[in-house]
Amino acid sequence: MKRLSIYLMAGAETPELAEAAVAGGADLLELGFPFSDPLADGPVIRLAGERALAAGMRTRACLDCLAECRRRVAVPLVPMTYASLLEAYGYERFRDDAHAAGATGFIVADLPIEAHPELPRVQLVAPTTPSERIRLAAEHTDGWLYLVTVTGTTGARSALSSQLPELVERARAVTDVPLYAGFGIGTREQAAAAAAIADGIVVGSRAIQVADESGPDGLRAFVASLRAAIDAV
Amino acid sequence: MTQAETIGTYGPYGGRYVPETLVPALDELEAGWAEARQDTGYWAELDGLLRTFAGRPTPLYLAERLAPGRRVYLKREDLCHTGAHKINNALGQALLAVRLGKRRVVAETGAGQHGVATATVCARFGLECVVYMGAEDIRRQHPNVERMRLLGARVESVEIGTRTLKEAMSEAIRDWITNVETTYYLIGSCAGPHPYPALVRELQEVIGREARAQMLEATGRLPEAVVAAVGGGSNAIGMFAGFLDDPEVRLVGVEAADAASLGRGRTGVLHGSRSAILADEDGQILDAHSISAGLDYPGVGPEHAWLRDTGRAEYLPITDEQALAAFHLLAEREGIIPALEPAHALAQALLLEEELVLVCLSGRGDKDLQTVLERG
DSSP, rough: OOOOEEEEOOOOTTTHHHHHHHHHTTTTTEOOOOOOOOOTTTTTHHHHHHHHTTTTTTHHHHHHHHHHHHHHOSSHHHHHHHEEEEEEEEHHHHHHHHHHHTTTOOOOOOOOTTTTTTSSSOOEETTSHHHHHHHHHHHHSSSSSSESSSSSSOOOOOOOHHHHHHHHHHHHOOSOOOOOEEEESHHHHHHHHHHHHHSSEEEEHHHHHHHHHHHHHHHHHHHHHHHHHTTTT | HHHHHHEEEEEEEOOOOOOOOGGHHHHHHHHHHHHHHOOOHHHHHHHHHHHHOOOOOOOEEEEEETTSSSSEOOOOOOOGGGGGGGGHHHHHHHHHHHHOOEEEEEEEEEESSSHHHHHHHEEEEEEEOHHHHHHHHHHHHHHHHHHHHHOOOOEEEEEEEEEEEEHHHHHHHHHHHHTTTTTEOOOOOOSSSHHHHHHHHHHHHHHHHHHHHHHHHHHHOOSSSEEEEEEOOOHHHHHHHTTTTTTTTEEEEEEEEGGHHHOOEEEEETTEEEEOOOOOTSSBOOOOOSSSTOOOOSSHHHHHHHHHHHSEEEEEEHHHHHHHHHHHHHHHHHHBBBHHHHHHHHHHHOOOOSSEEEEEEEEGGGHHHHHHHHHH
C-alpha cells in the first residue's frame, strides 16, 4: 500500500488538524518547526511559518505541540526544520527532546548529507542529484528517501513534475529504501500519478491551504480524497 | 568528519548549508572556478577588463584636510566604473558564468551597488539579468533601481519579511533553486555556501594587492592600521587579504552598530554558511538596522568570523550618526561624497590613534543623497 504523508506547520490548532489528517487516512505527519528564512519553501509554507513565529512558535513551543500531537495520534511524527534552529538548540539535545516528545524521525532542509550524523534523518534528493549522491543519501537516510519532484521550492504546481519518473528510476537503480515523492503535489490526480511510481507521497502547501480555508473537517475530507486516489493506484 | 566540516571552512565557519537541489550546482561552480583560476587566459581577460572597463588600478589618495596632523590614505574604489568595488567581483563571476555556459544571471542587492555592477556586466556579456531587491531598499536607493533598468536588468521587488538585503538574498537563492540548470547565481559578498566566500575574496583581493604596493610607494612603509566597512564583508576581505601576512598591520572592520553580527551576534546558519549572525536564542534571524542599505544585513562572510576569533582582525561598531558626520566631513573637507557604507569606515578611522591609516573608500555616495538629505 502506498503511504500518505501530510505536512502541517506547528501551531495552536495543529493537534486537532493532526487528528483530522489521520482520520482522513494519513500514514505519517511532518511537523514544520518554523524558521525565519526558509530557503527551500515557497510562499504558502513561508507565510505559515511567519504566522507561526508571530504566534510564538519557537523551538520549545513546537516540541510541546509535537507532544500534544503524539497524545492524539499513533502515526509516525517527523519534525521538519532548518539547521539554524538546531545550531541554537544543539543537535543531540534536539534529537533527545524531540524523541521524548514523540518524534519518530527528522527532516532538515538545509543540512548536507554527511553533516551531523548524531541526528539520523530522512535525506532529500532532487532531480539535479547525481546517482552516486543518491546512493550516498540512501545509505545515510533514516527509513525512507524524500524525492524532491522539482527543481524548486515547496508549493503546489499546476502539473506533476515531468522530472519525477526519471528520478524514481535512478533512485531504484541504486537503493531499495522506500521512496516518497514531495514538493509540488497538491491534487488527487498528481497524488495518484506520483503514487503510481513512488512508494509514498508528501502533501504540504495544499494541506496547509485547505486547513486554513476549511479547518479540521475540510482537511479530513481533503486527505480522504488523496487517500482514495492513491489507494486506487 | 562531515562534509560541512571539511569543505570550504574557516575554523568552525563556512561550509554548505543548502537544499540538496543546489549541491550539484555548487560542485559545478567549484570545479569551474578551480579550472578558471589555474588558467592564465582567465586572469588575462579579467585584468584587461578591470583596466579598460572598470578603471583599475584605482588611486590611493592622501586625505590631508580630513585628518590634519595624521596621514589617512583612501583607496578610491569609489572611482571604479559603476561607483563601487562590486564591479571587481561582478566581472570575475560573469566571466565564470560564460565559461560555465549559463546565459541567465540572478543576484541580490541591498544598496543597489552590486545590482548595478551585475546589470552592467550582464549588459557587457549579453546575459539575461534578474536582480532581487527588498521593497524598502528600492525606496531608499531609487537611483540605482533606475540604473539597473536602463542596463536591461529586471528588478524584482521583494515584499516579504524585512524587505531588505536578507530577504532579497533568500529570494535570489530560491530563484536559483528553481532555475538551477540555466542560471548562474552571482553573489555580491564573501558570504553564502562554499565556494562563494573563497571565490569572492579572491576576486576582491585586487583591492588589497594594489593598496599595499601603493602605500609602499607613497610612504615607503606599510600602514599602521587598515580600516574597511563590513556588511557581508567583500571590500574588507579584499583589502585585508593584502595585509594578512603583515602582522604589524592592525586590521579593523567596521560594522553598523545595529547590524553588528560580528560584534554582537552568535554562531548560526544563514544563506548557506555557518558564521556570525544576528539571531535570537532559538536561532531565528533578527532584523538588522542601518542607515546604510549595504550594511543592513544580519550575517557576514565566514572568513571574517574566523579572523575575529583568531584575533587577526577586530570589528568595531559605528552608529548612523557617526557615519553621517563622517559623510559630511569628507564631502566638505575633501570634495569627495562617499557612500554611507565606507562613511562608517571613515568615522572609525578618525577615532583611531594610529598616525598612518589606510581606509577602503569602497563606493561613492550618489545613491545615498536622498537618505542623507532626509536626515538633515
